[in-house]
Amino acid sequence: MAVGDEQRTASGAGLMRALEQRAERPLFDDPLAGRLLGGWQAVMVGNRVLRWAFLRFMERIGPGFYGAVVCRTRVIDDACRDALAGGIRQVVIVGAGMDTRAYRMPEMSRARVWELDLTVVQAGKRAALARVLPEPPGHVRYAPFDLATQPVGEVLATAGGDLGAPTLVLCEAVLMYLPAGAFDGLLAYAGSLAPGSRLVLTYLPRGVHDDPRHAGWARRLSWQAAFDAPEMAARLAGCGLRVRADLGAEEHRELLLRPLGRSLDVFAGERVVIADA
Numbered sequence: 090m091a092v093g094d095e096q097r098t099a100s101g102a103g104l105m106r107a108l109e110q111r112a113e114r115p116l117f118d119d120p121l122a123g124r125l126l127g128g129w130q131a132v133m134v135g136n137r138v139l140r141w142a143f144l145r146f147m148e149r150i151g152p153g154f155y156g157a158v159v160c161r162t163r164v165i166d167d168a169c170r171d172a173l174a175g176g177i178r179q180v181v182i183v184g185a186g187m188d189t190r191a192y193r194m195p196e197m198s199r200a201r202v203w204e205l206d207l208t209v210v211q212a213g214k215r216a217a218l219a220r221v222l223p224e225p226p227g228h229v230r231y232a233p234f235d236l237a238t239q240p241v242g243e244v245l246a247t248a249g250g251d252l253g254a255p256t257l258v259l260c261e262a263v264l265m266y267l268p269a270g271a272f273d274g275l276l277a278y279a280g281s282l283a284p285g286s287r288l289v290l291t292y293l294p295r296g297v298h299d300d301p302r303h304a305g306w307a308r309r310l311s312w313q314a315a316f317d318a319p320e321m322a323a324r325l326a327g328c329g330l331r332v333r334a335d336l337g338a339e340e341h342r343e344l345l346l347r348p349l350g351r352s353l354d355v356f357a358g359e360r361v362v363i364a365d366a
């Protein structure tokens with residue numbers, strides 16, 4: 090990825106969630122996403138006609154990208170609620186970007202949450218948060234982190250995390266931007282966690298990565314690591330992690346969109362896997 094691309098992908102996902110907040114039957118409640126936007130994005134999200142035009146434009150240039158982001162958000166929100174209801178009290182968000190879960194989900198306030206991200210992206214997010222939250226919430230900690238070069242456990246321990254506590258680890262829309270090897274340390278860390286811990290990550294399916302129809306996106310988004318589902322399950326199993334669910338566009342349409350009577354297009358370029366330690 091070129092310098093600045095990380096920030097762009099992080100704010101792009103935040104923008105999709107801000108737009109979803111204005112949908113008639115939204116998949117989740119994220120009142121903060123829109124407040125973290127600035128410039129033309131804030132103006133566009135606040136204007137019904139501009140929102141409509143932007144979403145149409147989005148669907149033309151990247152059919153289903155919006156649907157994929159908002160569906161994965163909902164799936165991961167549900168996975169967080171489930172893990173926290175099961176008693177987990179430590180959450181580590183790797184490549185947090187503009188993720189607002191720590192601030193918007195009441196369940197999260199009962200946990201200690203660490204947000205890990207590249208220094209520049211984390212600084213941008215913290216500056217945006219400082220503009221809208223009078224006080225940084227006491228349950229959230231931040232640690233600058235590079236998944237490609239640093240061990241998660243060490244960074245977390247230095248930041249005050251408890252390596253022995255059951256932990257929920259989220260890694261949403263990060264792996265596809267890194268070489269496949271960058272992921273090994275994350276898996277080893279997740280596999281070393283206390284029983285009851287859970288890992289939720291998203292990955293790019295190999296079939297989509299290799300499909301020549303998506304070559305333009307592969308180039309523009311600098312896609313790197315891709316896996317097929319059995320390969321992902323085997324990698325997780327190799328680190329002692331057992332897949333509970335592996336969900337993609339088809340499941341999102343059936344389980345999330347159909348009950349809401351929504352007919353969003355969902356790009357099949359990202360799957361969510363939920364695994365137990």
Ligand SMILES: C[S@@+](CC[C@H](N)C(=O)[O-])C[C@H]1O[C@@H](n2cnc3c(N)ncnc32)[C@H](O)[C@@H]1O
Pocket residue numbers: 095096098099102103183184185186187188205206207210234235236237238260261262263266267
């Ligand atoms: C598409 S954004 C997703 C952000 C957030 N997880 C979400 O879903 O809204 C990708 C995120 O991965 C982070 N990232 C990229 N390379 C990274 C690395 N080597 N180490 C840690 N984070 C990284 C970026 O800074 C960015 O926040």
